[in-house]
Amino acid sequence: DTRTIQGAIQVRNLSFTYPHTGIQALKNVSFDIPQGKTLAIIGRTGSGKSTLANLLLRMYDADAGEIRIDQVPLKEYNFSSLRSQIGIVPQEVFLFSDTIRNNIAFGLDNFTENQVIQAAKDAAVYQNILGFENGFDTSVGERGLTLSGGQKQRVSIARALIKAPKILIFDDCLSAVDTKTEEEILTGLQRNMADKTCIFIAHRVSTIKNADHILVLDQGEIIEQGSHEKL
Ligand code: ATP
Numbered sequence: 001d002t003r004t005i006q007g008a009i010q011v012r013n014l015s016f017t018y019p020h021t022g023i024q025a026l027k028n029v030s031f032d033i034p035q036g037k038t039l040a041i042i043g044r045t046g047s048g049k050s051t052l053a054n055l056l057l058r059m060y061d062a063d064a065g066e067i068r069i070d071q072v073p074l075k076e077y078n079f080s081s082l083r084s085q086i087g088i089v090p091q092e093v094f095l096f097s098d099t100i101r102n103n104i105a106f107g108l109d110n111f112t113e114n115q116v117i118q119a120a121k122d123a124a125v126y127q128n129i130l131g132f133e134n135g136f137d138t139s140v141g142e143r144g145l146t147l148s149g150g151q152k153q154r155v156s157i158a159r160a161l162i163k164a165p166k167i168l169i170f171d172d173c174l175s176a177v178d179t180k181t182e183e184e185i186l187t188g189l190q191r192n193m194a195d196k197t198c199i200f201i202a203h204r205v206s207t208i209k210n211a212d213h214i215l216v217l218d219q220g221e222i223i224e225q226g227s228h229e230k231l
Contacts, residue, residue, distance in 0.1 A: 002081040006070045007166035007197035008035040009056075013065035016055060025051040027220040028065070033213070035070075035166075038198040040208035043217035049201045050091065051220075053169050056199075057086060069167070087160035089173040093152045097141030100129055104136075104158045111162065119162035124188030125154035150181040157185065161192060169199045174207050182207060 009032065016026040025048045033039045041049050054060055056067060058074060067074045074082070095103055104119055105111045116136060120126040128151055132138040138145050140155075147155065153173055160168060174182045186207070202208050209228050216224040216231070224231060 002078045005085040005166045009033040010068040015064040037212040040200045040211035040214045047217040048220040086167045087165035088169045091172045093156040101136040119158040122192040123154045123158035150177040
């Protein structure tokens with residue numbers, strides 16, 4: 001199925017054990033994210049947050065339970081169609097030894113300069129790039145310019161945004177930047193997130209204050225959930 005994703009996510013009784021280690025990373029997890037809403041997932045290290053992101057991207061399939069997007073079971077989607085419609089900003093940024101432009105447009109067969117610029121603006125890194133001598137042609141990576149942690153993070157965000165995905169997952173990608181940079185990034189994202197379903201995986205409460213709903217995971221289980229005010 002290569003249908004266009006709208007972005008409503010339903011998770012039902014999801015359990016998952018990593019095949020080689022036998023570690024049960026998720027236990028009977030259920031939640032819904034309506035289309036266009038933002039869910040935050042917090043919890044201690046090893047509580048299963050990234051595993052949930054892995055299952056959404058079908059890096060693994062659940063042992064029990066089900067994930068549906070727009071009421072359609074995940075397994076019924078064409079794999080590459082699914083991947084192209086879900087944007088993920090991973091925990092660890094990976095930059096290629098290439099120009100900033102190609103790092104942002106990574107994985108796209110064709111793209112316009114305007115798309116690159118817009119993604120950079122939305123990720124709040126446009127002004128930084130303009131400040132480099134060669135702008136978007138600046139080489140980064142091993143033999144290129146060394147970007148700061150926060151700049152790398154934002155290039156990685158721009159890479160996810162340029163695909164214009166209906167679902168965006170931020171996997172703990174802001175914990176390495178200071179709170180001021182975080183604020184800048186979140187403000188930049190605000191406009192972009194309006195019609196997208198977002199999942200923010202986070203350690204810091206400041207990252208998730210705008211979330212519509214918060215899940216607290218512990219040892220693979222949801223131990224608490226609610227709004228920011230309620231928790
Ligand atoms: P962190 O905040 O440190 O990123 P997390 O909440 O994202 O942690 P997960 O990465 O989902 O936690 O890990 C959940 C559990 O699954 C942990 O016990 C972890 O050791 C285990 N685990 C994670 N990835 C793998 C893997 N690829 N193979 C085997 N076990 C894994």
